[in-house]
Amino acid sequence: MHARLLLRANLAPLTTHTCLSQQAQVVLQPHKLLLRHIATNPAPGAAKVSAESSSSGSGFNKKHFVLYPAAAAVALTSVAAVQANQQPGVQEDDEQSALLDAQWVQRIPEQQDVLQVLSAKTIETHPLLRQDHIFTVFLKNGQLQDMVCFYNTSAKKYYTVLQLGREVCGFPTIVHGGFTATIMDETLGFLLFALKKQRELPFWGPAYTAHLEVEYKAKISAGATILCTAEVESVNGRKVWMKSTVSDGPSGKVYATARALFVAPSSTRLAQDAVKLLKDGIFPPDKMGSSM
Numbered sequence: 001m002h003a004r005l006l007l008r009a010n011l012a013p014l015t016t017h018t019c020l021s022q023q024a025q026v027v028l029q030p031h032k033l034l035l036r037h038i039a040t041n042p043a044p045g046a047a048k049v050s051a052e053s054s055s056s057g058s059g060f061n062k063k064h065f066v067l068y069p070a071a072a073a074v075a076l077t078s079v080a081a082v083q084a085n086q087q088p089g090v091q092e093d094d095e096q097s098a099l100l101d102a103q104w105v106q107r108i109p110e111q112q113d114v115l116q117v118l119s120a121k122t123i124e125t126h127p128l129l130r131q132d133h134i135f136t137v138f139l140k141n142g143q144l145q146d147m148v149c150f151y152n153t154s155a156k157k158y159y160t161v162l163q164l165g166r167e168v169c170g171f172p173t174i175v176h177g178g179f180t181a182t183i184m185d186e187t188l189g190f191l192l193f194a195l196k197k198q199r200e201l202p203f204w205g206p207a208y209t210a211h212l213e214v215e216y217k218a219k220i221s222a223g224a225t226i227l228c229t230a231e232v233e234s235v236n237g238r239k240v241w242m243k244s245t246v247s248d249g250p251s252g253k254v255y256a257t258a259r260a261l262f263v264a265p266s267s268t269r270l271a272q273d274a275v276k277l278l279k280d281g282i283f284p285p286d287k288m289g290s291s292m
Helices: 002-011 022-040 046-056 062-085 134-141 177-197 267-280
Strands: 114-119 144-152 157-164 208-216 225-236 239-247 254-263
Touching: 134 144, 134 177, 144 177, 157 177, 177 208, 177 225, 177 239, 177 254
Parallel strands: none
Antiparallel strands: 114 144, 144 157, 157 225, 208 254, 225 239, 239 254
16 A cells, blocks of 8 residues: 555656646556556565565564655656657757768668767767767777767668777777677667657667677777678567677678577566665666656
8 A cells, every 4th residue: 555655646746747748648658567567566575575574573664565666656747757758759860970971871871761869979969879889989989989870760770870089999909809899789779769769669778788799800900990780680568689780880791690689677676776776876867867
């Protein structure tokens, strides 16, 4: 009962908070069953804790039966607020990049339905990426010299063009395979984010890399300019299979290929993650009115 009351209290801002519109309620509507599940089901292990508490005479455990679902409700409501304030679809980025001087890079945005969506400059000011995203850090430290990203809204294909730095090697002058895998993994993640912006996936929360298999075809020299592409293979509920290729251009030499499985967390795991995000201050409720 305490959990239900707190859940109801934390959902109240949906009708009173000035940064939320009727659209926020529409966004949250499909997830009411999830919120009800969180409110009526204690955290994993809570039953054991409750039994131990009862046997020891300590009584009701507020942490597991009240704070857990209440915090999850706040986080999920905050995410709904963010989505409500976002414009549907992928937003175009108009920052200029020196990489656009290359002819093969210029041909990418000339394709139909292709938008420039991210660049080295805008990633440094992006609310979610500016602080500790690995590409942001690579750009600051020189492992990446420049980047620009494009998205084909009809083909659901993502393009990341990167100028590599010199301090990215395993064997001298040769790019480390783990660095290549990281680039592919992040480009796949960018594709996933773009798909969610277009409402193309059956879930709205995050999804994480569960499997990444890379096949290396050729060596990449430090300082090279490379293209990493990502495409969807299939979507099955919370599972998204995607593929990626690293090359020296759209029709150029292929350096590596990959296949990956991203999985969105279950409702229980999502609630756990929501609590952690709140605790870490990633989604502070007072800042959820700004767009991502």
